[in-house]
Amino acid sequence: MASTSTTTTWPIDATPAERDRIVADFKAALRETGLVVPMATTNLFTDPAFKDGAFTANDPRVRAYALQKTLRSIDLGAELGAKVYVFWGGREGVETDAAKDPVTAIKRNREALDFLCNYVIDQGYDLRFALEAKPNEPRGDMYNATTGHMLAFITTLEHPDMVGVNPEVAHEQMAGLNFFHNVAQAWEAGKLWHIDLNDQAFGRYDQDFRFGAVNLKSAFFLVKFLEDVGYAGSRHFDAHAYRTEDTEGVKEFARGCMRTYLILKDKSARWNADAEIQALLAEINADNGFLTPLTGPYAPDKARGLKEMTFDRIALGARGLGYERLDQLTNELLLGVR
Numbered sequence: 001m002a003s004t005s006t007t008t009t010w011p012i013d014a015t016p017a018e019r020d021r022i023v024a025d026f027k028a029a030l031r032e033t034g035l036v037v038p039m040a041t042t043n044l045f046t047d048p049a050f051k052d053g054a055f056t057a058n059d060p061r062v063r064a065y066a067l068q069k070t071l072r073s074i075d076l077g078a079e080l081g082a083k084v085y086v087f088w089g090g091r092e093g094v095e096t097d098a099a100k101d102p103v104t105a106i107k108r109n110r111e112a113l114d115f116l117c118n119y120v121i122d123q124g125y126d127l128r129f130a131l132e133a134k135p136n137e138p139r140g141d142m143y144n145a146t147t148g149h150m151l152a153f154i155t156t157l158e159h160p161d162m163v164g165v166n167p168e169v170a171h172e173q174m175a176g177l178n179f180f181h182n183v184a185q186a187w188e189a190g191k192l193w194h195i196d197l198n199d200q201a202f203g204r205y206d207q208d209f210r211f212g213a214v215n216l217k218s219a220f221f222l223v224k225f226l227e228d229v230g231y232a233g234s235r236h237f238d239a240h241a242y243r244t245e246d247t248e249g250v251k252e253f254a255r256g257c258m259r260t261y262l263i264l265k266d267k268s269a270r271w272n273a274d275a276e277i278q279a280l281l282a283e284i285n286a287d288n289g290f291l292t293p294l295t296g297p298y299a300p301d302k303a304r305g306l307k308e309m310t311f312d313r314i315a316l317g318a319r320g321l322g323y324e325r326l327d328q329l330t331n332e333l334l335l336g337v338r
Helices: 016-033 060-079 102-123 147-154 169-173 179-188 216-229 247-273 275-284 300-308 313-318 323-334
Strands: 003-006 036-041 084-088 128-132 163-165
Touching: 036 060, 060 102, 102 128, 102 147, 128 147, 147 163, 147 179, 169 179, 169 216, 179 216, 216 247, 216 323, 247 275, 247 323, 275 323
Parallel strands: 003 036, 036 084, 084 128, 128 163
Antiparallel strands: none
16 A cells, blocks of 8 residues: 555644544545555644744743644544654744753653653554654754754653654755764664655755755665665655646656655665675675674673784774775666666
8 A cells, every 4th residue: 555644634723624524535535545644743833823833932822732733633643544643843943042941942842742642642542753853944943953862852751662753864964964874873773763755955945855866875875774674664755846847747756756766776786786896895894703702792801802902003004995996886886887
C-alpha cells in the first residue's frame, strides 16, 4: 500500500459538523485510493494566535489552546491509523532574546510533551512522537535547532521511550550541517522514527526542493545509509515543486522525488558490489587483530598494555588513506561511467 501523511484536515474555524464531514470525505478517499496514513501532525504555526509560539508562548492561554488543538489532532491521527505523530515547532523561538528566557521555554516545551505522552498512554493509542528540528525561519532563532538538540532534549522527558526524531534534509542543510551524519546519530540512538526528504542549498531560505535536486552526492550517501541499515519507516517527501509549475509539473516533481530515491538505491547497491571500491575500503580499514586484546571495553590490564605499547607515529602520519581515489570512484559511479 502507498502512504500519505496528514495534518489537521479541517479549517481552524470549522464547526463540529463541518469537521465530521471533511474527515468522512477523507476516509472515503483513503478507501478509494488504497492510501494509508502512517503519520499525523498539528499546525501550530500558521494562525496568528501562535505568532509567539505554541508550547513555549508567553501567554498561558495560547499554551493551553495549543494543547487543546494537539489533543484533538492526536485523536484524529489515532482514528486514521497513524503510528507516528510529528511535532515541528514552527513558531517556537524568538527574534529578540529579551522576549523569553530560554530555560523557561525548554521547561514549557517539556511540560507539553510530557502532558501529551501521558494522554496517549491514558487513551491506549498505538502512537509515538517524532520531533523535527529547524534552526531558523519563520522565527529568527528557534529552540531545539538541530537533531542533536532534539536527541538531548528527549532524554529529559518523562517518557523518552515514546519520543524520537523526524530529521529533515533542508532544515539541517540550511544551517550548513551534514544531514547524513545527523540521521546516523539518530539511528544509532534508536530514535530515527520518521524522515523528511527534500533538498536545499546552504544559507538560503527553506527551499524544500525536489529530493536530490541540489546535493546529489549527499542524497546518495543518505539513501545508501537508510538502505544499508534497513530503515523500515516512511520515506516522506516534505517538498514542493518549483513555483513555476502547472499541474503536470507538480506531478513531474512528485515522480522525480520517488524516481531519484530509487535510482540512488540502485546506485548504492552498485557501490556495495563494486570490486575496486570494496578493495579500496578493505585496504583503508585493514585490521590484523593485533590490537584487539587492548581495545574495546575498559579493563585495567588493557590500560596497562596501552601505556606500555610503542607506536610509530611518524609512520602513522605518513600513511596515505586513499580517500581521494575513493571519492572519485564514487563520483564516477554516480555519473554512470562505472
